[in-house]
Amino acid sequence: MSVEEVAALGRAVRSASTVLSHASTAMRNRLLRNVAASLRANEDHILAINREEVSRAGATGLSPVLLDRLTFSPKRYRQMITGVKEVIALPDPVGEVLEKVKRPGGLFIEKIRVPLGAVGIIYEARPNVTVDAAALCLKAGNAVLLRGGSEAVATNRALVALLRDAVVGAGLPPDCVSFIDSTDRADVLAMIQQAESLDVVIPRGGKELISFIRANALVPVIAHGDGNCHVFVDASADLAMAEAIVINAKTQRPSVCNAAEKLLVHKRLATKFVPRIVRRLRDAGVEVLGDDQTRALVPDVVPAADTDWTTEYLAMVIAVKIVDDLGAAIAHINTYGSHHSDAIVTRTARNADKFLREVDSAAVYVNASTRFTDGFEFGLGAEIGISTQKLHARGPMGLRELTSYKWVVRGKGNLRG
């Protein structure tokens, strides 16, 4: 596509957003019911298109991991429909009165939640994101411009056609769901520069995509950085609890951002705990790296390099470090961590409070696994992503994080003077 074509798509989405942004809750839910019904009715059609796309991608030598991500099994397809129904059931964040005040001069001021407007979503292979992300945006009253992975372009195109029909069926402009139908990276660049039409861009994907977008966007970005998460086992920790939390945080799903990548152990506990947890981790299939002090206790642990302390493995690997005290643990986490999710295991309330207060991360835990950082687990009902930045949204992002607000002011001829 040309830059001008992308800009025209941006303007179309913005224009649709001005209608959608004040559509009623009932209207937006009807739209989503149309989406669910249409997905159900067209399962065979979509799955056939997806099978063809997967087979073409397989022939070009796409890696098995990416092929798997691209593939719609009937189960995945139905989970996607269930996801839409869950979004319908969520309370509508739009219209919520966040603050209200009567000012001395008589002005009545309300701060009211409104949709963000026009949201760009950039994502990689999984085609279900097309529907998941669109459903959340639409529920929150936002028009959406989608740009999916190039491998999934045929499947995404077919899904977007269904979504647009559903939008029209609800009496709303089709451009509420718009799609950059191309596999050219230059179109991503053009998209993230449409500051006149898009209110925000949310990239979902690997590090390379995120860095590219951060470096080139003119539209504000809400991005998901690394998840280099820590568990710190304090001197007073219950060792059985510490062991269970470390194993859960590391191994329950090692490929996701809230899995633990580092284990810090208080030196007073090291002799007792480190050999034991290294054994348990290895039994669970985890490769263990460690600092010199760790290796003094378990000599066959692989030495950790300096770069390990900042690395997000997303794999069955963990690096262990023995620290002098709570302060050293906090300093290490704030220096080398990614401000995502970090946990302390302790029986000392004062230490728990200090950790929770001083660790500068989106989610801080005492005596629980870092794996809980998730929109569903936190009770948000759904999740469009996890933010590791501090502006606008931090941690799991649900429907509310897809909104802004406006100040509504009512007077009786009030003048400033």
Place this chain on the structure above:
Amino acid sequence: MSVEEVAALGRAVRSASTVLSHASTAMRNRLLRNVAASLRANEDHILAINREEVSRAGATGLSPVLLDRLTFSPKRYRQMITGVKEVIALPDPVGEVLEKVKRPGGLFIEKIRVPLGAVGIIYEARPNVTVDAAALCLKAGNAVLLRGGSEAVATNRALVALLRDAVVGAGLPPDCVSFIDSTDRADVLAMIQQAESLDVVIPRGGKELISFIRANALVPVIAHGDGNCHVFVDASADLAMAEAIVINAKTQRPSVCNAAEKLLVHKRLATKFVPRIVRRLRDAGVEVLGDDQTRALVPDVVPAADTDWTTEYLAMVIAVKIVDDLGAAIAHINTYGSHHSDAIVTRTARNADKFLREVDSAAVYVNASTRFTDGFEFGLGAEIGISTQKLHARGPMGLRELTSYKWVVRGKGNLRG
């Protein structure tokens, strides 16, 4: 300065922020009392430095407007001290519990307001901004990196020295207030790319500065765009009220962003209202431009060009347009406006509601002047600026808008899965 020196300043501010971010309310207020006392004690010293700087700037031919902005009168200096005292008296936003929930599995989750961290402020000539902005940032627990206008660098340098002493006097690291002591625009560029150390950059200044920053920043930006504000006089408006609101919104302080720049009049009212308001505006010294319909009623009105509808005059100029109905007024405002502050004057409740709902601006008014868009007028107690973007903060930004939040999670050994 070299890019590396700016980066080192960024790291110093970030490091100081990790201490300040969990300083108690009492400690931050003591710091601000130190600031106020030190400013009082050093008035002669600072005013002397400022006089010298103003006289040097005068000799190099700085414009009278900029010279005036640069000048500290004793009155302005004392207002700045009063401002610091007002900030001390404001409630502390940090630590506020925004949400809390006990999850089915027993996790206790709180969403707690925390400082943003390290905030960059980029501003132009007025040296009082050095103190105003630093006081707000410090009160909200943020370390601040300041970059003022090059004309005021000597005055700003002296103010920053006082601020740093006050910080140290409160037992906090001096780098809580840091300063880019240079007049080189390249340092602004280096500053807005310190995404590793700064959490946000807030530019305060003219269009050119803002566009430069939006185009080049890697750090997230909260910016103040144009204020192309409208008053729409609906068919049912009380004409005396409409006249008073238009005159107030346009003339009470025409150089500021919440002053009205456009007047839209419902066609049913035009014959009666337009000649009358044009006369009143001219009597008040306002130059009136208009569309063809306006000129049909008042032939000596200057024709408005297409570009007028998007222009922020910041001067005693207004452009008048006659519109067919409420829908046309809303469409015009959403298309040509700047999403800042827009008002309707009407006696029809349904029209008021439609305007408030459909006009996509930070502040929307019924029967009141747009001039009220201001942190003090809205009851925020202070203002670091006005945001015209939708992300993070919209409209007047006070202490809360200088904060983020974190998720604090307490368990009893909770595991996922």
